[in-house]
Structures are given as structure tokens and as C-alpha cells.
Amino acid sequence: DAGVTQSPTHLIKTRGQQVTLRCSPKSGHDTVSWYQQALGQGPQFIFQYYEEEERQRGNFPDRFSGHQFPNYSSELNVNALLLGDSALYLCASSLGGARYSNQPQHFGDGTRLSIL
Amino acid sequence: AQRVTQPEKLLSVFKGAPVELKCNYSYSGSPELFWYVQYSRQRLQLLLRHISRESIKGFTADLNKGETSFHLKKPFAQEEDSAMYYCALSGFGNEKLTFGTGTRLTIIP
Numbered sequence: 001d002a003g004v005t006q007s008p009t010h011l012i013k014t015r016g017q018q019v020t021l022r023c024s025p026k027s028g029h030d031t032v033s034w035y036q037q038a039l040g041q042g043p044q045f046i047f048q049y050y051e052e053e054e055r056q057r058g059n060f061p062d063r064f065s066g067h068q069f070p071n072y073s074s075e076l077n078v079n080a081l082l083l084g085d086s087a088l089y090l091c092a093s094s095l096g097g098a099r100y101s102n103q104p105q106h107f108g109d110g111t112r113l114s115i116l
Numbered sequence: 117a118q119r120v121t122q123p124e125k126l127l128s129v130f131k132g133a134p135v136e137l138k139c140n141y142s143y144s145g146s147p148e149l150f151w152y153v154q155y156s157r158q159r160l161q162l163l164l165r166h167i168s169r170e171s172i173k174g175f176t177a178d179l180n181k182g183e184t185s186f187h188l189k190k191p192f193a194q195e196e197d198s199a200m201y202y203c204a205l206s207g208f209g210n211e212k213l214t215f216g217t218g219t220r221l222t223i224i225p
Contacts, residue, residue: 003159004159031211033213035213040217041217041218042120042202042204042215043160043215044215045212045213045214048211048212056211092213096211104150104162104165105211105213106161107159107160107161108159109159110159
């Protein structure tokens, strides 16, 4: 089992562009969470998807949106990129549903996004 | 609001000496606390969670609700413990993880 996989590993964009990041969860997991990690900071929660719906959202603007597919994989989309969006974007998967509340999250290696 | 504070950005300890990484939290409900670790060139991984009450790689952490702390301890540091350590919190039934800013632990041979 490869665990959580993310693509691409690195990405360079310019201000105003749009970007899509992808995540495949660990086998058997059905919940995907996205985090943004700026340099020198801990990861910050963006949102979480379960059963193809956004279940929770952190303090991020609407420029950040996502999607979960029937196979549980997920995408993070960011529109109108700003310099401040430069960060490592982490995907984490877990087993969701009330029965499995607070199951440990397994993280991917992340996508490093640089905005010029 | 959820908040996690790790007061030390950097911590250096001699091999064989005790290690304590501090973590304080703020949360109005019933918190669940975690320690995540990131070794060099590896992904973030769970080290331990308070409800498991396990000792992983010799590390333990006790949840102190009175002091709102969840410090990570190990009696004898090993060189392979050098890594970045993050304390994280979630609420029961609320899987959003709130992380601290992390402590970089360096074990001096």
C-alpha cells in the first residue's frame, strides 16, 4: 500500500492563475482533508471531504474549493492565485463517519506550490 | 476557538539525556490530542494520541486538563529522535486538526 499519494510534487504558477492539486487516499480510507503549510508554520486546515461533500471548512476564502470523487480521491482547486498562496499543500486521509470519529489522519508528501 | 502552542521552535538535547517537548492547548470542549513527527525527507506521521495511552519509540505524553498541556517526554534521547515534532488537537466528533508551529528536536551525539 503506497499510502496517501499526491500529485504533482512541485508546481510553479504566476499570480492570477488557477491550480488543481490531486490526492489519492490510503487504501480503505474514505475521508480526505487538505492542509496548507507555510514555511516555518504548522499545517492549517483548509477543508475536509466525506461522501463527496465538504464536511468541514477552515478559515480560507472561497478561492479555495475542492471535490471528492466516488473512488474517494480528491482535488483542491485554488483560483486567482496570490503570492501568499505559496506553501506546501498536504492531503490527509482517514476512515470517516460517526462510527470512526477521530480516526488518525495519514498524510501524503505534499505538493509544493510556488507563486511568482 | 482551538489553539495549540509549542513554545520552543528549536530544542537540542544530548544523547542519553531526557527529552521534554512542550505543548499547551486551548479548547472549550473535550479535546483529543496528538503528536505528529516528521523525520528528515519523510512525510508527517502520527507518533501517538492521548486516548491510546501507548508508548511509541519510548515517547509518552499525558493529557493534563488542569494545565491544558500535553507534553511529550522520553527518558533517554537517541540520535534517531532528531526530527520535527508537531502537537495537534481535534475536538471529539470534529476531525479538523489544529497544529502547533512545531519544535525541531536535535539530538547531539
